[in-house]
Amino acid sequence: MRSGNGDEATLLDATRAGRRRRSDPFHLGKRLRELRRERQLTLEDAGRMTGLAASTLSKIENDQMSPTFDVVQKLAVGFDIDITDLFAGHSSQDAAGRRSVTMAGAGRLMETSVYRHRLIATELKNKKILPFVTTIKARAPGDFENWSEHSGEEFLYVLEGEICFQTEHYEPVTLGVGDSIYIDSSMQHACYTTSEKDAVVLWINTG
Numbered sequence: 001m002r003s004g005n006g007d008e009a010t011l012l013d014a015t016r017a018g019r020r021r022r023s024d025p026f027h028l029g030k031r032l033r034e035l036r037r038e039r040q041l042t043l044e045d046a047g048r049m050t051g052l053a054a055s056t057l058s059k060i061e062n063d064q065m066s067p068t069f070d071v072v073q074k075l076a077v078g079f080d081i082d083i084t085d086l087f088a089g090h091s092s093q094d095a096a097g098r099r100s101v102t103m104a105g106a107g108r109l110m111e112t113s114v115y116r117h118r119l120i121a122t123e124l125k126n127k128k129i130l131p132f133v134t135t136i137k138a139r140a141p142g143d144f145e146n147w148s149e150h151s152g153e154e155f156l157y158v159l160e161g162e163i164c165f166q167t168e169h170y171e172p173v174t175l176g177v178g179d180s181i182y183i184d185s186s187m188q189h190a191c192y193t194t195s196e197k198d199a200v201v202l203w204i205n206t207g
Contacts, residue, residue, distance in 0.1 A: 028072075028110065029061045031086060035079055036061075050078030066112045069205060070150040082126050100124045107133070114138035114192070117203075129204050136163055136199045138192035147188040152206035155182045156191070161199030165191040 036046050036057075043054035050057070051074055059065035067075065076083040100121035107118040116135040121127065138144060147166075156165065157180040165181050166172040167189040174194065175181060183189060185205065193199035 028067065028086065029063045032057070032075065033061045035081075039079075046078070050074045052078075066110060068112060068148060070148055073150050083130065085125060098124060114143050129206055131202070131204045133159070134201050134203045136161075136191060136193045136201060138190070139194075140192055141166065141190065143192060144190050147190040148185075149188045150185050152185045153183065154185050154203065154205045156180060156204075157202040159200045159202055161193055161195035161197060163191050163199045163201065164194050165189070 036043070041049070043057050046052075046057050047054040052071065056065065056071070060067055060071075072083060072086060076086060100123060102120045107120050108122050110117045110119060114137055116137065118133045118135075120131040120133065147168075156175075158175050158177050160177065162174060162176045164172050164174050167183055167187045169187060173181065191201075
């Protein structure tokens with residue numbers, strides 16, 4: 001999950017007159033630039049805080065790179081904010097007794113060269129899990145610059161197509177519709193489609 005290119009757009013307003021929200025790409029670069037400028041930080045300052053190169057931060061801010069989940073985690077830790085604050089809309093909720101309904105096809109899109117993520121329930125802050133529906137475009141291990149490796153745990157359930165999921169310490173496993181896998185995310189891992197068409201999965205990470 002460490003490779004990608006940028007996307008931009010904003011989430012539509014809340015559903016009106018019974019209409020559904022539509023999926024829109026999220027401009028994370030703009031959000032990152034706002035956070036950095038609010039704190040009067042240079043790219044070098046932000047780099048020291050997050051453990052990311054200033055050049056990497058610049059690419060994200062200028063939509064030349066879409067960060068992977070690993071990088072998003074580093075941004076959240078470095079800026080000392082909840083990871084969902086990077087994606088939450090203005091109507092973010094942070095209270096007990098809350099709920100979030102995401103209609104079919106809705107959510108925020110974040111695309112890389114190997115995955116197209118549709119983030120779910122983005123208006124809720126401080127979620128214990130981060131759910132998204134992912135279209136897997138990668139077709140071979142060589143499509144990844146690096147395998148993903150980050151804190152937490154994750155669960156993947158195949159909705160369409162067939163994938164090969166690879167982790168360190170274990171042999172690759174082929175998963176079809178209805179199959180699932182749960183892993184410790186600190187292991188290096190990657191998955192790619194073995195279908196003729198792109199595969200689609202439900203992917204859940206702990207926050």
